[in-house]
Amino acid sequence: MAEALPPFQAFLDEHLESVRAFLRGMVGPTDAEDCLQETFLAALRAYRRAEPANLRAWVLTIARHKAIDHHRSRARATPVPDPEELIDRREGAQRPPDGALGMSPRHSEVWAAVAELPPGQRAAVVLRFAVDLRYREVGEALGTSEEAARRNVHEALKKLRASARDLKEMAR
Amino acid sequence: MTEFADRLAARAEREGLLDVAYATLDTPLGTALVAATPRGLVRIALPNSDLERVLAELAEDLSPRVLEYPARLDDARRELDQYFDGKRERFEVPLDWELVHPGFYRRVLRETARVPFGEMITYRDAAQRAGNPRAYRAAGSALGLNPIPIVVPCHRVIRSGGEIGNYGGGPEMKRFLLELEHAL
Numbered sequence: 297m298a299e300a301l302p303p304f305q306a307f308l309d310e311h312l313e314s315v316r317a318f319l320r321g322m323v324g325p326t327d328a329e330d331c332l333q334e335t336f337l338a339a340l341r342a343y344r345r346a347e348p349a350n351l352r353a354w355v356l357t358i359a360r361h362k363a364i365d366h367h368r369s370r371a372r373a374t375p376v377p378d379p380e381e382l383i384d385r386r387e388g389a390q391r392p393p394d395g396a397l398g399m400s401p402r403h404s405e406v407w408a409a410v411a412e413l414p415p416g417q418r419a420a421v422v423l424r425f426a427v428d429l430r431y432r433e434v435g436e437a438l439g440t441s442e443e444a445a446r447r448n449v450h451e452a453l454k455k456l457r458a459s460a461r462d463l464k465e466m467a468r
Numbered sequence: 469m470t471e472f473a474d475r476l477a478a479r480a481e482r483e484g485l486l487d488v489a490y491a492t493l494d495t496p497l498g499t500a501l502v503a504a505t506p507r508g509l510v511r512i513a514l515p516n517s518d519l520e521r522v523l524a525e526l527a528e529d530l531s532p533r534v535l536e537y538p539a540r541l542d543d544a545r546r547e548l549d550q551y552f553d554g555k556r557e558r559f560e561v562p563l564d565w566e567l568v569h570p571g572f573y574r575r576v577l578r579e580t581a582r583v584p585f586g587e588m589i590t591y592r593d594a595a596q597r598a599g600n601p602r603a604y605r606a607a608g609s610a611l612g613l614n615p616i617p618i619v620v621p622c623h624r625v626i627r628s629g630g631e632i633g634n635y636g637g638g639p640e641m642k643r644f645l646l647e648l649e650h651a652l
Contacts, residue, residue: 303527303534308473329472336476340485343533
């Protein structure tokens, strides 16, 4: 017999915090709550066809698509002629307001660097360290192999270490 | 309930995605669970129930799109509060019979729903009213599986010898309800 789907409320209670942590890493804390709402509403709409065996990977995939939609609509909605201004805006958008998430300024810099990563690497590193998934689970959520997930995280960390070095240089 | 879950459920309700809404309800017997589809009240779980299991059954029998959303149950909860306060004798909320097997079982429960506050009938009476006087055992089974106890007052159906008989929530609960209605 096919495994039964849990009541949506139980599914929501179980995965809400993981998906929230993922979206905070993907779109920043300010916009995460809207994306979270869109994610679980889309999940509810599709829930009767969900695969009960791996609901976490299923909902994280929906969340990743919502994050991509979010970045696309933002790119469309704010055409900025001046590149300098574009950089300012992006930083403003990605950098959480002071005190959000209890982040120190040092943390904000890390997140700003995470925001600069290519989307696949960003998703992988957020799933690994903010959601605390194992590589196999990161792969499941991103529809890649465990190996590819490991490689993505490795590449991302290399870039993050490089930008940390740059920051140190600048601070000197 | 978190603010996030509440907003999500309200939106789901507006967009017609909420197949089963539920809420808890404090009663003199303990905490009960009430659930409704868009058609009406579909389930009341008495305070001795395993609520997690009740929700899993609703997901399986009706739809997995089950969310806590007390707003849909405001009327039902108000009527039940009034009943337990001795201020209401008839329930008016619409019912959804989806969880009751259509046919004899459903007829038994529909007839039981007509038994007035404070009155009692026997299992044999219930079977007869449902169209088959000899099927009193089946009537007992139908009443035992009543998904909407209290509002469909299966506690008003007793044994012909005068013993109050079984009850899903235990015989003490049946006695409590009959005493509340001054039937004993």
